[in-house]
Amino acid sequence: MIEVKELHKSFGEVRALQGVSFVASNGQITGLLGPNGAGKTTTLRVLYTLLEPDNGTATIDGHDVRIEPLEVQKCIGALPDARGLYPRLTTRENIRYYGLLHGLRGDALEEQIDMLIKLMQMEEIANRRTEGFSSGERLKVAIGRSLVHNPKNVLLDEPTSGLDVMSTRAMRDVIRRLRDEGKCVLFSSHIMQEVTALCDHIIIISHGKVMNFGTPNQLRQATGQQNLEDAFVSIIGTEEGLER
Amino acid sequence: MNERIAIIFKKEVIDNLRDRRSVTSTLMYALLGPFLTLLLMMVVGNLFNEEIDKPIKVPVQGGEHAPFLVQFLEQNNVTLQPAPADPRQAVRNGDVEVVLIIPEEYGEDFRLGDPANVQLVLDGSRQSTIPTVERLSDLLQSYSAQIGSLRLLARGISPSIVSVLMVERLDVSTPQSQALLFLNMLPYLLVMTVFLGGTAVVIDTTAGERERGSLEPLLINPVRRWEFVIGKLLASLPFAIVTILISLFGVAVVFNVVPVEEFIGFRLGVDLSALGGIFLVCLPLILLASALQMIIATFARSFKEAQTYVTWLPVLPAMPGLALAFLPIKSYLWTICIPAFGQQVLILQFLRGEPVSLLNIAVSIILTLVLAGVLIYVTVRLYSREQVLFLRGEKGSKKRRA
Numbered sequence: 057m058i059e060v061k062e063l064h065k066s067f068g069e070v071r072a073l074q075g076v077s078f079v080a081s082n083g084q085i086t087g088l089l090g091p092n093g094a095g096k097t098t099t100l101r102v103l104y105t106l107l108e109p110d111n112g113t114a115t116i117d118g119h120d121v122r123i124e125p126l127e128v129q130k131c132i133g134a135l136p137d138a139r140g141l142y143p144r145l146t147t148r149e150n151i152r153y154y155g156l157l158h159g160l161r162g163d164a165l166e167e168q169i170d171m172l173i174k175l176m177q178m179e180e181i182a183n184r185r186t187e188g189f190s191s192g193e194r195l196k197v198a199i200g201r202s203l204v205h206n207p208k209n210v211l212l213d214e215p216t217s218g219l220d221v222m223s224t225r226a227m228r229d230v231i232r233r234l235r236d237e238g239k240c241v242l243f244s245s246h247i248m249q250e251v252t253a254l255c256d257h258i259i260i261i262s263h264g265k266v267m268n269f270g271t272p273n274q275l276r277q278a279t280g281q282q283n284l285e286d287a288f289v290s291i292i293g294t295e296e297g298l299e300r
Numbered sequence: 301m302n303e304r305i306a307i308i309f310k311k312e313v314i315d316n317l318r319d320r321r322s323v324t325s326t327l328m329y330a331l332l333g334p335f336l337t338l339l340l341m342m343v344v345g346n347l348f349n350e351e352i353d354k355p356i357k358v359p360v361q362g363g364e365h366a367p368f369l370v371q372f373l374e375q376n377n378v379t380l381q382p383a384p385a386d387p388r389q390a391v392r393n394g395d396v397e398v399v400l401i402i403p404e405e406y407g408e409d410f411r412l413g414d415p416a417n418v419q420l421v422l423d424g425s426r427q428s429t430i431p432t433v434e435r436l437s438d439l440l441q442s443y444s445a446q447i448g449s450l451r452l453l454a455r456g457i458s459p460s461i462v463s464v465l466m467v468e469r470l471d472v473s474t475p476q477s478q479a480l481l482f483l484n485m486l487p488y489l490l491v492m493t494v495f496l497g498g499t500a501v502v503i504d505t506t507a508g509e510r511e512r513g514s515l516e517p518l519l520i521n522p523v524r525r526w527e528f529v530i531g532k533l534l535a536s537l538p539f540a541i542v543t544i545l546i547s548l549f550g551v552a553v554v555f556n557v558v559p560v561e562e563f564i565g566f567r568l569g570v571d572l573s574a575l576g577g578i579f580l581v582c583l584p585l586i587l588l589a590s591a592l593q594m595i596i597a598t599f600a601r602s603f604k605e606a607q608t609y610v611t612w613l614p615v616l617p618a619m620p621g622l623a624l625a626f627l628p629i630k631s632y633l634w635t636i637c638i639p640a641f642g643q644q645v646l647i648l649q650f651l652r653g654e655p656v657s658l659l660n661i662a663v664s665i666i667l668t669l670v671l672a673g674v675l676i677y678v679t680v681r682l683y684s685r686e687q688v689l690f691l692r693g694e695k696g697s698k699k700r701r702a
């Protein structure tokens with residue numbers, strides 16, 4: 057469970073976040089929709105403790121990101137904006153490194169890695185060095201390693217960007233599965249169709265502010281639009297920086 | 301050791317060992333010092349040896365005017381040759397080393413007992429011709445002295461009356477100190493090896509990590525920043541240590557196994573305790589170098605930029621080192637206190653087989669460790685800032701994707 061209250065963050069002159077508040081519950085897929093530059097990545101970076109907010113609070117499972125960053129890191133799995141792998145290590149070794157850093161050891165760790173390799177359908181690339189992997193394969197490994205410690209909260213920054221149709225579909229299946237396991241899934245996207253297809257709860261963000269939030273039905277009612285994507289556009293006021 | 305640090309250390313060592321290209325080029329650096337020294341000894345040693353024994357060839361113009369002088373030179377191992385048409389041009393071009401010109405008036409002057417003029421055409425800027433020119437001019441001097449003595453005797457005067465001074469040279473240099481020419485270079489080359497041994501690993505684990513985009517996900521793991529810094533720093537040490545060990549092995553081979561005496565005419569030995577001493581004073585410097593490189597690599601905008609900065613770093617300790625190669629600097633305590641230079645002074649003492657003061661060694665080690673500690677602290681502070689994630693000049697959450 058993720059709770060964000062009145063987050064503010066500036067980079068010099070640029071006011072990236074101007075009072076962002078929302079809640080993402082367990083067993084739900086929460087989408088953070090907004091055009092490029094709206095503050096999605098900044099919000100997520102605050103949540104996975106890489107940025108400190110100027111103002112406001114963010115807690116994950118009750119742990120404040122500022123006060124207990126280590127506790128927060130233990131209960132989240134994150135796919136950040138940058139998702140580079142170690143090209144000289146195999147898929148297994150890449151995932152194992154993160155598992156070890158999370159304190160997993162021995163058989164428990166190896167079983168978890170096997171499970172992830174099956175879940176993400178990575179059997180063929182499991183023992184290959186990641187150098188030269190396709191973007192789909194790289195993303196699978198990146199997701200795999202972020203889930204190695206079986207986190208309760210999963211944060212994904214534009215998880216399908218750069219993927220082909222097949223990989224995108226596989227990705228969506230994984231996200232749904234995480235929800236069905238009762239996890240709190242928060243993902244950001246500028247692709248409206250994606251948010252429409254996946255989310256139980258949608259937060260629309262633009263210029264560092266939350267413009268509206270709610271279930272798809274609530275958003276449709278609030279705007280009087282039948283089509284969810286039209287609802288998004290009418291809330292944000294422009295289609296610029298979004299993708300259908 | 302802290303378990304998380306051990307995990308990071310192990311991963312970085314394995315990862316970097318698989319980087320074949322970096323590993324091989326580091327090994328090449330390691331052997332550069334001893335190999336370069338050997339090469340120089342062969343070239344320079346050969347040069348010196350040759351000049352002493354071999355007959356020198358001297359083109360002579362107007363030899364027919366001075367048959368006795370010509371005979372004298374030939375008796376003293378000088379092969380006379382016909383002079384080129386334009387002696388000055390030929391010497392300037394380097395076609396011949398020196399030309400001896402005997403003017404027509406020589407015979408006349410000689411007979412009258414006036415100083416007879418002879419000319420040496422030489423190029424003072426050509427170092428390699430110096431031995432030949434000096435030998436020829438020594439021979440001319442001694443011919444002059446010999447004839448002068450004969451003339452005095454003919455007038456019933458003892459020749460010793462014009463010899464006011466008799467200069468005798470007592471050269472106290474031992475074979476080992478003569479070889480200082482070569483040895484003086486070696487400390488710097490070894491310190492350079494210390495600086496380059498861990499470079500590839502330091503850059504890969506810092507600037508490389510960021511450029512690959514693996515730094516951001518890595519830092520989300522529940523590990524403290526200082527643990528990341530220490531783990532990565534430690535990972536560079538085995539590479540640097542192996543590099544310096546290989547270098548020292550090379551030094552041992554060059555001075556103890558390769559028959560260098562054939563080139564330089566005398567034997568040079570570097571024993572195990574000297575090598576051990578060198579290794580000991582290099583160890584803290586390895587830590588210092590890695591920490592310094594880590595700071596620089598963290599500030600660099602990219603892998604390439606980091607590489608450029610960091611590979612220039614060994615030039616800094618070279619500055620005082622170059623002075624050492626030409627000046628006879630003693631190991632005063634203040635010289636020991638200069639980081640990376642103090643080590644060179646100590647290494648030179650070890651190589652020369654001089655007694656090395658324990659105080660100096662202790663001061664060097666402690667001072668270097670303290671400085672390394674400060675640099676490591678600075679690095680940890682750098683990694684605790686959120687800016688460490690982003691390349692300079694690229695603030696916030698701008699996407700980098702194609």
